[in-house]
Amino acid sequence: xxxxxxxxxxxxxxxxxxxxxxxxxxxxxxxxxxxxxxxxxxxxxxxxxxxxxxxxxxxxxxxxxxxxxxxxxxxxxxxxxxxxxxxxxxxxxxxxxxxxxxxxxxxxxxxxxxxxxxxxxxxxxxxxxxxxxxxxxxxxxxxxxxxxxxxxxxxxxxxxxxxxxxxxxxxxxxxxxxxxxxxxxxxxxxxxxxxxxxxxxxxxxxxxxxxxxxxxxxxxxxxxxxxxxxxxxxxxxxxxxxxxxxxxxxxxxxxx
Numbered sequence: 001x002x003x004x005x006x007x008x009x010x011x012x013x014x015x016x017x018x019x020x021x022x023x024x025x026x027x028x029x030x031x032x033x034x035x036x037x038x039x040x041x042x043x044x045x046x047x048x049x050x051x052x053x054x055x056x057x058x059x060x061x062x063x064x065x066x067x068x069x070x071x072x073x074x075x076x077x078x079x080x081x082x083x084x085x086x087x088x089x090x091x092x093x094x095x096x097x098x099x100x101x102x103x104x105x106x107x108x109x110x111x112x113x114x115x116x117x118x119x120x121x122x123x124x125x126x127x128x129x130x131x132x133x134x135x136x137x138x139x140x141x142x143x144x145x146x147x148x149x150x151x152x153x154x155x156x157x158x159x160x161x162x163x164x165x166x167x168x169x170x171x172x173x174x175x176x177x178x179x180x181x182x183x184x185x186x187x188x189x190x191x192x193x194x195x196x197x198x199x200x201x202x203x204x205x206x207x208x209x210x211x212x213x214x215x216x217x218x219x220x221x222x223x224x225x226x227x228x229x230x231x232x233x234x235x236x237x238x239x240x241x242x243x244x245x246x247x248x249x250x251x252x253x254x255x256x
Contacts, residue, residue, distance in 0.1 A: 001233060004048060004057040005225030006041070007179065007218045008152075010145030020222035022213075023048065024230040029205035032212050032223050038148070042155045049161065049172035056236045058177035058225050061149035062133045062142065063163065063251035066116050069099065070249055078166050078249060079157065086151035093136055093147055102137030109134060116250040122178065123255075126185040130178060130253070165242040165252050173239070175254040179221040182228040182255065188217045203227055232256050 002025055009018035016035050021044065023031040036044055049055045064070070064078040075081050085092075092100055099109040108114055114132040122130050136143035153174070157163050162170035187193040195214040198205075205213070205223070213223040229236060235256065242248040 001230075001237065002048065002052040002055040003226045003229040003233075003236075004045065004055060005177070005179075005222045005227075005229060006045075006057060006059040007222040007225070008059055008061045008145055008149055009218070010061070010148045012148075018218050020216075020218045021045075022219075022222035022224075022226035024226040025052075027204055027230055029203070029209050029213075029223050029227060032209045032219055034219070038152060042152060042159070045156065045161075046159050053171050055172040056229060057161075057172065057174045058229050058254070059149070059152075059174060060145075060177050060179050060221065060225070062116070062130075062146040063150075063153060063166070063176045064116065064249060065133050065146075066113060067246055067249045068113060078163075078251060079154065082150045082154035082157070085147055086154060089147040089150065093144060096136060099134045100136050100143060102135045102141050102143070108132065117246055118250070118252055122253060123181065125180045128180055164239050164254065165247055168241055169239040173236075175236070175239070176251055177225055177229075178253050178255060179225050181253075182225050183221065188220055191215070194220045197224075228256065 002023065005022040007020040009015050011018050016037055019036060019041060020032065020034045022029060045057055064081055070081055073084065075084065096103045096106050099113065101108045114134060119130040131140050131142045133143050133146045135141045153163055156174060162173040164173055164175045186197045191214055198210050198213055209223065213220050
């Protein structure tokens with residue numbers, strides 16, 4: 001099996017700089033790279049899977065939105081949401097109309113509408129937990145990355161990837177990850193802390209990639225996510241099917 005960690009960026013102009021991909025083969029970090037726009041990333045992931053069909057890719061944006069949002073828009077599946085985001089996502093970001101928020105003069109929706117069902121149950125690490133996909137600006141906003149990421153899932157699905165848990169587990173497969181659950185409480189914003197975390201026998205990688213992973217939080221998240229996924233080979237090989245209709249609509253964060 002081959003394990004790929006993608007640290008995704010919703011940055012409109014610098015996606016090449018901030019989107020990183022880590023690849024683990026035979027338990028060792030074999031590649032860590034950036035420099036691809038979103039179309040190029042799609043092709044890169046397809047090429048990796050073509051070389052090894054038993055590939056698991058973890059990507060760090062929300063794969064769907066709360067089910068009420070889909071229902072209000074007459075969407076019966078996450079795939080329909082991915083296509084709608086491809087058509088209207090930039091307008092959602094530009095107008096920041098409810099339920100989207102984060103810009104001056106906007107307000108979050110009611111607390112019970114901000115999250116997918118499972119997000120409030122995710123373990124918090126150093127006091128940090130998942131943020132609302134509807135927040136598209138301000139500190140900690142993840143909505144921009146999600147809105148610009150959903151079309152990627154549509155492209156990868158059409159390329160033959162199994163997107164978990166929306167599809168029965170097949171090969172190659174893609175799971176939603178939350179890197180903080182994989183890296184733990186390390187202070188990722190500090191290079192010294194990243195380097196100290198990487199300097200451990202647990203992580204198998206060439207010295208050159210260790211230095212690269214220490215250089216930025218994005219590279220660090222991509223590399224460590226792929227390595228932790230490789231440690232969890234059995235769990236990722238035996239993924240369960242969706243538990244119910246809510247999960248088929250909203251998705252689910254995978255973590256050990």
